[in-house]
Amino acid sequence: MTTFPEGVATKVDIAVQAGEEFYNLYYETFDKKRHLLAKLYMDTAKLVWNGNPADGKEAILKFFENLPSSEHKIDSLDCHPLIDQVSGGQMTIMVKTYGTVEFSKNKKRSFQQTFMLTSQNNKWMIVSDCMRFQE
Amino acid sequence: ITFDIESPTELPQIKGSFFAGSTEVQALIVKFVKDYFTVYDSDNRQGLLDAYHEQAMFSMSACYNGAIEFRQPSLKMYTEENRNLIQLNKKDLSQKNKLLKYGRIPIISKLCTLPQTTHDTNSFIVDVSHVSSSLLSFTVCGMFKEAEKRDHRSFIRWFTRSFLTVPYGQGMVITNDMLTIINASTEQAQKSFKHPAPTPNSSPVQEVSP
Numbered sequence A: 001m002t003t004f005p006e007g008v009a010t011k012v013d014i015a016v017q018a019g020e021e022f023y024n025l026y027y028e029t030f031d032k033k034r035h036l037l038a039k040l041y042m043d044t045a046k047l048v049w050n051g052n053p054a055d056g057k058e059a060i061l062k063f064f065e066n067l068p069s070s071e072h073k074i075d076s077l078d079c080h081p082l083i084d085q086v087s088g089g090q091m092t093i094m095v096k097t098y099g100t101v102e103f104s105k106n107k108k109r110s111f112q113q114t115f116m117l118t119s120q121n122n123k124w125m126i127v128s129d130c131m132r133f134q135e
Numbered sequence B: 001i002t003f004d005i006e007s008p009t010e011l012p013q014i015k016g017s018f019f020a021g022s023t024e025v026q027a028l029i030v031k032f033v034k035d036y037f038t039v040y041d042s043d044n045r046q047g048l049l050d051a052y053h054e055q056a057m058f059s060m061s062a063c064y065n066g067a068i069e070f071r072q073p074s075l076k077m078y079t080e081e082n083r084n085l086i087q088l089n090k091k092d093l094s095q096k097n098k099l100l101k102y103g104r105i106p107i108i109s110k111l112c113t114l115p116q117t118t119h120d121t122n123s124f125i126v127d128v129s130h131v132s133s134s135l136l137s138f139t140v141c142g143m144f145k146e147a148e149k150r151d152h153r154s155f156i157r158w159f160t161r162s163f164l165t166v167p168y169g170q171g172m173v174i175t176n177d178m179l180t181i182i183n184a185s186t187e188q189a190q191k192s193f194k195h196p197a198p199t200p201n202s203s204p205v206q207e208v209s210p
Helices: A006-032 A034-039 A057-065 B023-040 B046-052 B077-082 B093-096 B106-112 B186-191
Strands: A041-049 A052-055 A070-081 A093-101 A109-122 A123-133 B052-063 B116-131 B136-148 B156-168 B171-185
Touching: A006 A070, A006 A109, A006 B046, A006 B093, A006 B186, A034 A041, A034 A057, A034 A093, A034 A109, A034 B116, A041 B116, A052 B171, A057 B023, A057 B093, A070 B052, A070 B171, A093 B052, A093 B156, A093 B171, A109 B116, A109 B136, A123 B077, B023 B046, B023 B116, B023 B171, B046 B106, B046 B186, B052 B077, B106 B116, B156 B186
Parallel strands: A041 A123, B052 B171
Antiparallel strands: A041 A052, A070 A093, A093 A109, A109 A123, B116 B136, B136 B156, B156 B171
């Protein structure tokens, strides 16, 4: 049994809970109400999508707007909290997913995605988002 | 005549590794990845102890390839360590905690019990998602194969590993390490572990047919 120092145990639980809520919300919004993703990305967020970078919320939303309609299915999820030395004491987590996605008229592909999320005014916001097809 | 709100059907071009930051940062990450997997593939992963921060966290998840319709190689050798939160009982927090390794020694002990591997570094793709003076975040994707064992065959699989690192001395140490292992597609398995093609030779190739 892994025993965490007390502060870490709480953070691990928060990370797991946030990750479990996040992945459902994120992919459902992406597939059905993509424009609302604006509410999830920080103004300064960074995206790397199959090697294509987009800097800042506006650029990211513009990038997503040009993607075909999509249908995601998530098969794997894992989450970690960041340690204080890295996050500067601001609750921050990493969320890693694996699943499949079908972009309209394209073959079904599997992919991995890694997010960093930080809490701002009691809301989780995406700091960075890195997506890569498995191929 | 069509309407102008038709949604796009073409995907953006899929590109190779993406490095953010300076060339120094790129060189640092490339060296780190090379060194890390050289030790990881050796017969002694204890050499990775110094690669981890004292409060580092590691976990792994394994999952069948959702894009493959036919039967896939077993992942049973990873079942015990699998922290896939979708497959674990939603309410069982103790299991979720147990599968998250915290601290250098528990992490190294765990890495030492995972199957012996050989990674195909030619297949590696590195995406750097966050660069600052205090942290680096990047993901490595690529192919590896497990060593042959008496009780199971050697399978070629795809891995994706997300690292978060902080500066330490001349280099950096890992604070978060998230590994996911997925079965390779047939095409992936076929194109991986190819040695560089031999230099073309002027003499005719001799083909032997049975």
